[in-house]
Amino acid sequence: MKKQYAVFGLGKFGSSVAVTLEKLGCEVIAVDIAEEKVQEIADQVSYAMRADLHDTGVIQSLGLRNLDGAVVAIADNMESSIMATILSKEAGIPYVLAKAQDELHASILKRVGADAIVFPEMEMGRRVAKNLVSTNFADWIELSPDYSIVETRVPEKWIGKTLRELRIRERYGFNVVGIKKDEKVDVNVRPEMPLEEGTIMIFIGSNEMLNKYKGE
Incomplete structure (x- = not known):
């Protein structure tokens, strides 16, 4: 059975992670609030959808409970990043990797449940x-x-x-x-x-x- 991942945030980092996971044989759900970013990646992943992660019902509506992991790549919006991390863990996703802007952001993400933090630019x-x-x-x-x-x-x-x-x-x-x-x-x-x-x-x-x- 293929491993399944969600990627929240389709900037350069998020898109690269999503497409690479798909090429490695995984099923990927790519999510972003911007319709144009969703359209750009739609043909390269299993599922691509527009969603506002400030809506607390989004994670549940996407049916992500059985995923193997999630990547939160929304570092430019700290509030959305934190919300996506919290909702992913509450949905029962076992492994959440989150992108952080700085050490303060990373500290907050860890406190709300992120299993791993990355600083791609650094x-x-x-x-x-x-x-x-x-x-x-x-x-x-x-x-x-x-x-x-x-x-x-x-x-x-x-x-x-x-x-x-x-x-x-x-x-x-x-x-x-x-x-x-x-x-x-x-x-x-x-x-x-x-x-x-x-x-x-x-x-x-x-x-x-x-x-x-x-x-x-």
Whole structure:
């Protein structure tokens, strides 16, 4: 059975989440007060509808009780964001992820029941800054203040060698969790498989060890 999610707020963040969930095989109910935003996404999700979340009967009327989760992406309107979070939890939705403007907004959302908070603009800013100063990695995604996932093109000296030969964990202190070639990701990397030119390697490790890596 497909997992089912609701996304409240169809700005850039909400729309991206809704469309991505749909592409991942989920059923998505996309909701916004603006009719034009609903129309823009209607062909890309299972259901798209206009609704005013200030109406306390909206969540119940949408029949969301059996959903696996909800994403509240209405950060520019704190009142609507808080109301959507409260109504989602009251409807019995087990997992609610909410977008916050700032720490105060996040604190309020947590108090009214949000299970997780995201700051997309702040997180993207940190990611961009990391990528600017880290010349050794093509992409840097923080998992926590201490650990990150990074991507880097396979060094020329590593081409034709296997992970078993390279002993990356022993030498550098981080793990290879996947490789990417032609936009295809393989997370079951065989230690005896020679690395090919043009391959992107995906590492996970502590920020301390990743920062020490100087490339080859």
